[in-house]
Amino acid sequence: MRWSLLLITLLCQLVVADERAPLRVMTDLWPPFRMEDAQGNLTGLDIDVLDEIGRRSGLRFDIQRAPWARGLADLQQGRADLMIGLAKTPEREQYIEYLSSPYYACAPRFYTAAGAAQQVRSYADLQGKVIGYVNESVYFQPFDADHSLDKRGVNNEQQLLQMLLRGRLGVVIGTDCQVDFELLQPGYAGAIAKARYQPEARTELFIGFSKVRAQLQEQTLINTALRQMLAEGWIKRQAKRYQVQR
Template sequence: MRGIVKQCTVVLGFLIAVPAAAEPLKLATDEWPPFRISGESGLTGLDIDFMQAVAKRVSGDLEVVQMPWGRALTSMQNGSADVMSGLAYRDERAEFISYTDTPYYNCTTAFYARQGEGQGIKTYEDLQNVPVGYVLHSAYFDRFDNDTALYKVGVAQESTLLDMLVHGRIPLMIGTDCQVDYIIQREGLSAQIEEVPYNPGNSVDLFLGVSKRSPWAEDMDRFNEVVRELIAEGFVSQSAEMYYGPES
């Protein structure tokens, strides 16, 4: 089940942080409600609240730059962006991204179909020969991510997948429940879309990552401590409640 990472230890003491650079902390990211929600004034959401709090505690201003997810990863690789949030850990990304030692949120992977059409998907093997929509450059779980035999249809955003699913352009999609369930509820799609019986049962841990080519990379100890502080103080759970409601 999705939820807040539970931090059992409380960090005592106070650490004075010296900013690694005079420039703002540049966050490269894309829309992914409720973590990043597009609006007239730019991006808001759980991740933006979280990253603003992180930036404040590491003595940096936050600059949010919206771009496609794949381009954001490239920006982390070449150092033109400093940080990303909502990152699932992958070895290939760790070559150019330093992950914090504690995830700040947990989700799980799920598959979705049109209402009444997904009950036959009960095992991983049932995915064979069924077109599965997914978001390009996303990490779900190893078996799916590395399976080149599956018929996969890649798009830029989950909202596009949901539209394709509702209109019958794909029979199945994969997503992260903490994001897809939110959109289904927000858009009133629960009567049109169902979660299929098969669930891989994995945990999708969301991390803050710092580009290894960013001057802020030398402050990883402070980033690690700040993430643990914000979890222990209940900041993340309180922010999540604003978007999901008290039951989150």
């Protein structure tokens, strides 16, 4: 009788887990973390991470692509459950519940046309140059809050690099994990280089939940799976598939 009750309890738990609605994830393209294949499917390291978390936790994810700023707005207003690839800021912490540990880290870097890399040897050399960045992105201080610089925001890194190639920007800033991967693509070889100046900063990447939605059980399941994956070196091994190494 006791074993029968235990079996019924376990089966009920499995049914509840199976009936749990998929978590709505907002994201945008950010190679090699989030890319789109020829069939329009999302691929990349972040998608692999979510798939593996789902396999280990039993959770399901409904991944929706939208501009990054719109995804943050959906998280803030409770229209979405979580985002992946988030940098942490005090402003975002007002409406995002971050998991305890980052799952990856990149570094902010400046890029110029190949022949101009030596022109940016220090932070002071950014003055007087038109600097491109991605809207709603976080890089480092004092750059993020520096209103004395001539900064132009665009929607994604691909736009930045194209504008740099056309001479519409003098410098662009991005995270090396993403921009270095982008520069491996045809059309960029030898045309764009890292600036001599490299800020001493890291951009840690987190999974974060909307504070508007109560998802404590889901957060615990994801946090447990993610910690296991980090301890096993799973993410580091997976990153090598995309030539992303740290």
